[in-house]
Amino acid sequence: MRLHNIRASLAVVFFTLITALLLDFTGTLHHWLGWMAKIQFLPAVLALNVVVIIALVVLTLVFGRIYCSVICPLGVMQDIISHIGGWRKKNRFTHSPALTWLRLAMLAVMVVAIVAGIGSLVALLAPYSSYGRIVNNLLQPFYLWGNNALAAIAEHYGSYAFYGREVWFKSLPTFIIALVTFVAIAVLAWRGGRTYCNTICPVGTVLGYLSKFSLLKIQFDTDKCKNCSLCTKNCKASCIDYKSHTVDYTRCVACGNCLESCKFGALSYGLAKKSRQADTSQKTTDTARRAFLMGGAIVAADTALAQAGKKVDGGLAVIEDKAVPRRKQPLTPPGSISAKNMAQHCTACQLCVAQCPNDVLRPSGNLLTLMQPTMSYERGYCRPECNRCSQVCPAGAIKPIGLDDKSAIQIGHAVWVKENCVVLNDGVACGNCARHCPSGAIMMVPSNPDDDLSPMVPAVDAAKCIGCGACEYVCPARPLGAIYVEGHEVHKII
Amino acid sequence: MNNKTYSRRSFLKALGLGTAAAAAPAMVSCATGEKETTTAQLQEPPVGKMTYRTNPKTGDKISLLGYGMMRLPTLEGSSAREEQEAEIDQEMVNRQVDYAIKHGVNYFDTSPAYCRGRSEHATGIALARHKRDEFFIATKLSNFAPETHSREASIEMFQNSLKELQVDYIDYMLLHSIGGGEDAMAEFEERYITNGILDYLVEQREKGIIKNLGFSYHGDIAIFDHALKMQDEGKIKWDFVQIELNYLDWKYANEINDSNTDAEYLYAELVKRNLPAVIMEPLLGGRLANLPEPLAAKLLRRDPEHSVASWAFRYAGTFPGVLTVLSGMTRMEHLKENLSTYCPLKPLTDEEMRFLESVASEYVSYNIIPCNDCKYCMPCPYGINIPAIFVHYNKCLTEGNVPREVGQPDYREARRAFLIGYDRSVPKLRQADHCIGCGQCEPHCPQRIRIPQELHRISRYVEALKRDHDEQLRQTVPALPDDE
Numbered sequence: 001m002r003l004h005n006i007r008a009s010l011a012v013v014f015f016t017l018i019t020a021l022l023l024d025f026t027g028t029l030h031h032w033l034g035w036m037a038k039i040q041f042l043p044a045v046l047a048l049n050v051v052v053i054i055a056l057v058v059l060t061l062v063f064g065r066i067y068c069s070v071i072c073p074l075g076v077m078q079d080i081i082s083h084i085g086g087w088r089k090k091n092r093f094t095h096s097p098a099l100t101w102l103r104l105a106m107l108a109v110m111v112v113a114i115v116a117g118i119g120s121l122v123a124l125l126a127p128y129s130s131y132g133r134i135v136n137n138l139l140q141p142f143y144l145w146g147n148n149a150l151a152a153i154a155e156h157y158g159s160y161a162f163y164g165r166e167v168w169f170k171s172l173p174t175f176i177i178a179l180v181t182f183v184a185i186a187v188l189a190w191r192g193g194r195t196y197c198n199t200i201c202p203v204g205t206v207l208g209y210l211s212k213f214s215l216l217k218i219q220f221d222t223d224k225c226k227n228c229s230l231c232t233k234n235c236k237a238s239c240i241d242y243k244s245h246t247v248d249y250t251r252c253v254a255c256g257n258c259l260e261s262c263k264f265g266a267l268s269y270g271l272a273k274k275s276r277q278a279d280t281s282q283k284t285t286d287t288a289r290r291a292f293l294m295g296g297a298i299v300a301a302d303t304a305l306a307q308a309g310k311k312v313d314g315g316l317a318v319i320e321d322k323a324v325p326r327r328k329q330p331l332t333p334p335g336s337i338s339a340k341n342m343a344q345h346c347t348a349c350q351l352c353v354a355q356c357p358n359d360v361l362r363p364s365g366n367l368l369t370l371m372q373p374t375m376s377y378e379r380g381y382c383r384p385e386c387n388r389c390s391q392v393c394p395a396g397a398i399k400p401i402g403l404d405d406k407s408a409i410q411i412g413h414a415v416w417v418k419e420n421c422v423v424l425n426d427g428v429a430c431g432n433c434a435r436h437c438p439s440g441a442i443m444m445v446p447s448n449p450d451d452d453l454s455p456m457v458p459a460v461d462a463a464k465c466i467g468c469g470a471c472e473y474v475c476p477a478r479p480l481g482a483i484y485v486e487g488h489e490v491h492k493i494i
Numbered sequence: 495m496n497n498k499t500y501s502r503r504s505f506l507k508a509l510g511l512g513t514a515a516a517a518a519p520a521m522v523s524c525a526t527g528e529k530e531t532t533t534a535q536l537q538e539p540p541v542g543k544m545t546y547r548t549n550p551k552t553g554d555k556i557s558l559l560g561y562g563m564m565r566l567p568t569l570e571g572s573s574a575r576e577e578q579e580a581e582i583d584q585e586m587v588n589r590q591v592d593y594a595i596k597h598g599v600n601y602f603d604t605s606p607a608y609c610r611g612r613s614e615h616a617t618g619i620a621l622a623r624h625k626r627d628e629f630f631i632a633t634k635l636s637n638f639a640p641e642t643h644s645r646e647a648s649i650e651m652f653q654n655s656l657k658e659l660q661v662d663y664i665d666y667m668l669l670h671s672i673g674g675g676e677d678a679m680a681e682f683e684e685r686y687i688t689n690g691i692l693d694y695l696v697e698q699r700e701k702g703i704i705k706n707l708g709f710s711y712h713g714d715i716a717i718f719d720h721a722l723k724m725q726d727e728g729k730i731k732w733d734f735v736q737i738e739l740n741y742l743d744w745k746y747a748n749e750i751n752d753s754n755t756d757a758e759y760l761y762a763e764l765v766k767r768n769l770p771a772v773i774m775e776p777l778l779g780g781r782l783a784n785l786p787e788p789l790a791a792k793l794l795r796r797d798p799e800h801s802v803a804s805w806a807f808r809y810a811g812t813f814p815g816v817l818t819v820l821s822g823m824t825r826m827e828h829l830k831e832n833l834s835t836y837c838p839l840k841p842l843t844d845e846e847m848r849f850l851e852s853v854a855s856e857y858v859s860y861n862i863i864p865c866n867d868c869k870y871c872m873p874c875p876y877g878i879n880i881p882a883i884f885v886h887y888n889k890c891l892t893e894g895n896v897p898r899e900v901g902q903p904d905y906r907e908a909r910r911a912f913l914i915g916y917d918r919s920v921p922k923l924r925q926a927d928h929c930i931g932c933g934q935c936e937p938h939c940p941q942r943i944r945i946p947q948e949l950h951r952i953s954r955y956v957e958a959l960k961r962d963h964d965e966q967l968r969q970t971v972p973a974l975p976d977d978e
Contacts, residue, residue: 319877428932
């Protein structure tokens, strides 16, 4: 009955849980909530998750765009901001004409980007992923600091209930994009409600045109309507024209606010009657221009990764930070099949990055794969007992793999860099790479083939190497290691 | 990148030359005891009940409890050994020294190397407030760093000790920790013989600036034998010797590590020559105060009113040839508890001796790594925090958090405690998996621990825990006594 209340409660529940899923770093929540990421529209499309797509289409054809009101966290985030904005001024919205050309243009851009495999562009426009990046970049650090405070308290009391996690800056471009996205969308939502959803968001456009044909819709009873304009003034989608008694169903997100606002019972949510609405397209308002500016957020260039400051502790030798080696082919996690598959499917929601317990995954700084996950091994390596990223990925960019599969997937191979090796530079025995290789791909051989007693240096049997990076992680040479993993464009099962 | 490599190489070079001056204090110790002694019932110790031993040469009455000034309290509430940067809490040092003297303690043991060189200074301040005949002072010629090997530098170190301690004579002067180094004999020769420092110290003894001359010993038994042989051959007369003695080292020092020597032998050699023994490490760096739970339970069941640590002190004090037992008492509680044990000493009965022997034999089967956290091995040029890793591992062993089977009932909890505790006590990049096995630490270890080998074993164990790998767990941790 009370559509608004049901919608709002559901939205809050969905929003809270999906935020929790994006914040979680312990790998426990995705067992229970992983499906919430998997029912997001764009990831489901990219994963060719037919069941979810059909379900969402049917949902929309019955109820209208309630996906945007309940399931999409970016949509709910805007509602929350808009709601808070409403405290200062009631009845503040006005009807505005649809910016059909912009919506269709954005949808076209998205389709082209998907087909052409320009992952960074897809990622930029994907609504759920935008929210994922906002949470990961702007919210998760605070979550981790909070956790670390609890861990410190637990440590004080000798409890192991919490453990600390290092908070580190993973990628400047991604951070900037997340920040700009948040500020832009927040400003738009504060002022005009669902402006982003109805001008930029390609998912909103697709579902919008679908919901034109939905079974249940907001209906005007022109006999009861007194043309008081309250419905229009309370429509955050700016889609109700009280003068002509029309609702632009492509923009209506079935939130039910208008039902609440109407004092005369002139509005109802029910089976669609035959009606026509005017589709007026007029001048470009300045909200649209602002939205356009937002679309241009992809200005951040590839910037060097800012490393965290060093710590020096009394009697301990300083450990220099490891530099990220320049890989000819970037690494993508096991299960991603190939660089191409990753580029075509990933919407850069950062769920995998947030999950990675070994600090291996981080957003890419490469322009074409911007914000999509890539791997490096300064802080840890891709450990054999972990396949979390493959379990959480909603978009089919990292396909689910078992632990047994993982140990047989070659994502790259180790390369020895002779001039950095401590065996030759410091004259010490080492072999740490060989000692830690889980697949026995590294042998220690005499540096002088004719002298069995010469210092032992590593030799990589590339055929056996899976590219997990254990060798790269434990190599003592700093800042550049003496062994690093070169990525493979297409993964191989060995 | 090249200059980065150079920076490490030059660092290694500096290390190869010996220990950098700044690091020297951390490398040096030798005397004194114990970190945390668990305090059982804390009653006020009586005044005037201290047990004294007589120095056969001078007739000095030495308190059986000696105050080790290596772990002085700091303003941050820790010991100056743990927090090397922290400032020493002089007021607390004064109070504790006053309290100790009031209760009969008269032997104070320090070294130019303790607390990064600040121990002698603080000891001097605290003792200058007492009459000179109320205390005996022991310090050492701690010329570990190669740049202090020269005659001039060593003499300067000795003269500086007099100045810092604000005294004009030293009661007990020691050659500090002979028997260490990669080539222990060469190091002994270089530190004391070829530079004529031993002769210089003998001269000072003749002049009365040194009252008693002795040495402290760790490590290579050949040097211990050599020093005593020098006396047998009439080249020198020692007045006392400082050795490590406790109920574990008595018979099992060699079993724990075959390059160590049982205290039974060391003590017998001293008794043969009527040389009084000063005892260090009565608690084995605190390990005998923190026994594995079943063993601690045994001791506490026999004597619920006294701490686990008190047994070790009574043990060391029971030997009649022992002049004094050193304990590095950071806190007033430690002091009070140890005073209670020695005011007066209740010597162990033969039966109690046998009981401790059985505890020791059981302890050995726990395979606790014999690290006393002395930090001689540090800094590791590759940044590994060696003692912290061993301390964590030992702590887990004693607390029963080193599981051997994935199926055992408490596996999950123990695994969590081990792994989370590991990350808490040692930053990731300083953990055992980063040990490359260069072996530069090994010659510095007074306990002769095969450091890289043990680190690699712990690394494999951690790996097995992380992967829940049953077979590897069993391979990396020896069975406990009750498993068999």
